[in-house]
Amino acid sequence: MNxxxxxxxxxxxxxxxxxxxxxxxxFYLGAFGLLLWGVSVFIMDREPxxxxxxxxxxTGGQHLPSQPPRALGQPMPALAADPxxxxxxxxxxxxxxxxxxxxxxxxxxxxxVPRLAGLSAAYITKQLNDFAAGTRVNDSMxxxxxxxxxxxxxxxxxxxxxxxxxxVAHAMLGGDLKRGAQxxxxxxxxxxxxxxxxxxxxxxxxxxPDFPALAGQPAAxxxxxxxxxxxxxxxxxxxxxxxxxxxxxxxxxxxxxxxxIAGLPPPDPHAIAE
Amino acid sequence: xxxxxxxxxxxxxxxxxxxxVLVVAPGLQVGAVGPTPGLQPYTAQxxxxxxxxxxxxxxxxxxxxxxxxxxxxxxxxxxxxxxxxSDYYYDRPHLLGTMRSGPDLFNIGARLPSQGWQLTHLYQxxxxxxxxxxxxxxxxxxxxxxxxxxxxxxxxxxxxxPKSGVIVxxxxxxxxxxxxxxLKHDQPPPASAPRDAGYDRGAEx
Numbered sequence: 261m262n263x264x265x266x267x268x269x270x271x272x273x274x275x276x277x278x279x280x281x282x283x284x285x286x287f288y289l290g291a292f293g294l295l296l297w298g299v300s301v302f303i304m305d306r307e308p309x310x311x312x313x314x315x316x317x318x319t320g321g322q323h324l325p326s327q328p329p330r331a332l333g334q335p336m337p338a339l340a341a342d343p344x345x346x347x348x349x350x351x352x353x354x355x356x357x358x359x360x361x362x363x364x365x366x367x368x369x370x371x372x373v374p375r376l377a378g379l380s381a382a383y384i385t386k387q388l389n390d391f392a393a394g395t396r397v398n399d400s401m402x403x404x405x406x407x408x409x410x411x412x413x414x415x416x417x418x419x420x421x422x423x424x425x426x427x428v429a430h431a432m433l434g435g436d437l438k439r440g441a442q443x444x445x446x447x448x449x450x451x452x453x454x455x456x457x458x459x460x461x462x463x464x465x466x467x468x469p470d471f472p473a474l475a476g477q478p479a480a481x482x483x484x485x486x487x488x489x490x491x492x493x494x495x496x497x498x499x500x501x502x503x504x505x506x507x508x509x510x511x512x513x514x515x516x517x518x519x520x521i522a523g524l525p526p527p528d529p530h531a532i533a534e
Numbered sequence: 535x536x537x538x539x540x541x542x543x544x545x546x547x548x549x550x551x552x553x554x555v556l557v558v559a560p561g562l563q564v565g566a567v568g569p570t571p572g573l574q575p576y577t578a579q580x581x582x583x584x585x586x587x588x589x590x591x592x593x594x595x596x597x598x599x600x601x602x603x604x605x606x607x608x609x610x611x612x613x614x615x616x617x618x619x620s621d622y623y624y625d626r627p628h629l630l631g632t633m634r635s636g637p638d639l640f641n642i643g644a645r646l647p648s649q650g651w652q653l654t655h656l657y658q659x660x661x662x663x664x665x666x667x668x669x670x671x672x673x674x675x676x677x678x679x680x681x682x683x684x685x686x687x688x689x690x691x692x693x694x695x696p697k698s699g700v701i702v703x704x705x706x707x708x709x710x711x712x713x714x715x716x717l718k719h720d721q722p723p724p725a726s727a728p729r730d731a732g733y734d735r736g737a738e739x
Binding site for chain 2: 362370371399481484
């Protein structure tokens with residue numbers, strides 16, 4: 261033993277004899293196959309993906325009568341609103357930021373900001389009161405609503421109800437528009453769902469005072485509100501009606517119906533008044 | 535260590551392979567991509583605001599990369615469609631961020647376009663959301679007895695407003711808000727845009 265150890269120390273490069281055991285050929289074959297597979301998956305995967313946003317702003321609404329779009333800020337002689345309300349819309353009041361700074365100059369809304377133009381006065385006023393009371397939860401709108409007197413909430417509702425604005429909404433959630441149209445018009449018997457328009461009016465234009473117009477609301481806003489109904493964060497509809505409906509919608513159904521309704525022509529108070 | 539040379543060769547080869555796959559290949563893929571159609575370049579004011587965004591460390595808590603539905607419900611949160619490479623055309627460097635202590639801000643300009651809201655929120659986030667964990671940035675504002683011409687006054691609820699006088703935004707705050715208002719990436723992405731679609735296959739659309 262000692263002799264052998266001594267021998268090892270003296271020969272720094274000593275390596276014990278070991279039989280040559282090459283890597284078996286199937287290994288190379290497997291590795292090469294994996295490489296080919298990886299490269300081909302990479303190349304095949306580069307096919308273009310379905311675009312998320314529809315380039316056509318009114319996809320899904322073609323079969324409905326179209327309304328000519330109105331220019332932003334077009335005067336509304338027939339339905340003149342309370343000047344005090346218009347001042348709050350344009351410039352805000354106290355701690356309340358200008359309504360128009362988020363909801364648009366003509367109440368047309370934005371991606372996730374609801375459209376207010378043409379909604380029913382009673383509905384807008386009720387939502388403002390609910391924000392102030394905390395029965396509808398939204399931190400920003402709570403600040404706004406609390407800065408407004410009950411009279412101002414009423415006159416703001418009337419001002420927005422009289423406004424007309426072209427739509428800015430379009431399908432943007434990648435929802436199935438055919439399925440969305442089916443849910444909106446006929447509903448889904450298998451899931452016990454009535455069509456949205458059963459209550460929210462023909463073409464989703466709303467039924468005063470409890471059923472707001474849905475047509476032309478931004479898809480992201482509709483989608484988010486349906487989620488809030490589902491989770492119970494929003495709970496200010498009569499008899500938890502909307503909560504039950506939203507809970508019956510799958511994720512795909514919710515996006516489909518939001519995308520479809522977003523593409524519809526919005527309510528036009530002038531057309532109703534004339 | 536009697537095979538230094540082959541070991542060194544192997545190490546360099548591994549590094550070269552990683553560089554090829556992680557740097558050169560993606561560079562070839564997205565290097566030639568132009569801006570998303572409709573995307574506007576930043577204005578001078580927005581670029582100054584972008585510098586504020588960087589220096590105030592917004593990127594440590596806010597990402598700028600909404601994910602596709604197969605990865606996260608970002609569009610249900612109102613954060614917008616999944617970002618594609620062409621959305622970052624004017625961002626050098628991009629401010630993707632890795633943390634979401636706060637919400638994604640890639641579409642904040644479409645979600646919260648109000649200058650007034652942004653100013654109040656920067657001055658004191660708790661004035662809007664009492665549960666907010668975002669730091670306040672009072673040093674972007676100045677307390678004045680009376681607003682002068684051209685001053686932008688911050689709207690505040692009584693419990694956060696000063697006892698007398700007004701809170702006025704400094705130029706730094708206005709620049710930052712201009713940058714935030716410009717963060718809008720809601721244009722339809724080009725159909726051929728390279729995007730991370732690894733999880734989309736077979737997922738419900």
